Amino acid sequence: MKRHLDDELKRLKDKLFRMGLQAEEAIVKASKALFERDSKLAEAVIKGDQEINLAEIEIDELGHELIALHQPTAVDLRFITMVLKINSDLERMGDQAVNIAEKAIKINQEPPAKPYIDLPKIAETARGMVRDALDAFMKQDAAKAKEILEKDDVIDEINDRVYEDVQKLMREKPDTIPQGVALIMVSHNLERLADLATNIAEDVIYLTRGIDVRHHIRERREEASA
């Protein structure tokens, strides 16, 4: 029975990883749609979210089935409920990619205002965090997960700079205000993606170390940004 459960847990893990890769791809494409002004690609992201949504339902059902059928040990149970949580975070990443894609379509309708400031840097950092969170999950690697938490501070830093730069731009050229506001929203979406990656990293650390770093870290972050 245990042997069988181990196989099933591996299947669950692999499914989640594949869904994670889909979410990562959606982020890459949505960013590209914005930075390279490719609205067709943005539409593909919006359409493709359906698949991520279906994957979420499938993983959710498999997780519940495994708990009901196998009466897992405390450790295996924690692993499964962690998968259910990460599943939900990945689905929300897909939603954030859709949000970015929608704004890309809007922004692409106007003539280009100016380079996207540091947004591509945030996009690349956030995407890297998502990939690292997936890797940390697959290898149950707490050290790697910890690195992700540190990167979140980098995101906050660049984000503050983006806000300042955009405000400066809007002040100098009031015509750029609508685009400036849209860029701030995209920046916020990317920050949310980084947050979701951080949630996953915190869960991995919690499971592997058995300590609850979640709020400890959050407080540190809140203090820092206060």
Next chain:
Amino acid sequence: MKRHLDDELKRLKDKLFRMGLQAEEAIVKASKALFERDSKLAEAVIKGDQEINLAEIEIDELGHELIALHQPTAVDLRFITMVLKINSDLERMGDQAVNIAEKAIKINQEPPAKPYIDLPKIAETARGMVRDALDAFMKQDAAKAKEILEKDDVIDEINDRVYEDVQKLMREKPDTIPQGVALIMVSHNLERLADLATNIAEDVIYLTRGIDVRHHIRERREEASA
């Protein structure tokens, strides 16, 4: 054993409800701190988030304990994993309240720019959605949960208007740009709160009706905002 589990499930439910009320209170206070320029109240919200964080850990542990000890039926298991998910959503609501409180402190340092446009209306609608989501959860009332999903469209509508009004304001008085950007961020935080309430409502419908409305609704929303 089953009788005992029923008592425990009731205890879990009550704990979650109390935590929900704390989150709701944090939202009310954070909004008040902004609209009435009360930075002391904002600081209380930031400090008080610690209690919500502790409640999350407690509920998370109790939920896992119940699964491990009682081998619940499929329905009870779904209920418990739903509680774990809502638990996480409530904790994130607390974080959003903290975000608003932090921005209130920043905004309150500047002289008042102008009335807060439709923000108080969004704040009140979002708070009402959170309370209704809690009630729908407590009564397992799918009809009430459905009403929440409809309110989410109202939020999106007011939000769009806020964006337009703030942009107009910034165009006319460039000095208001920093505050305008902060107000947009608050508006976004309130939208996120409404989203979290919607997540809870979707979970309630899913559990009571046994159908997955989650993505169906999301798609409708995405189409509408595309």
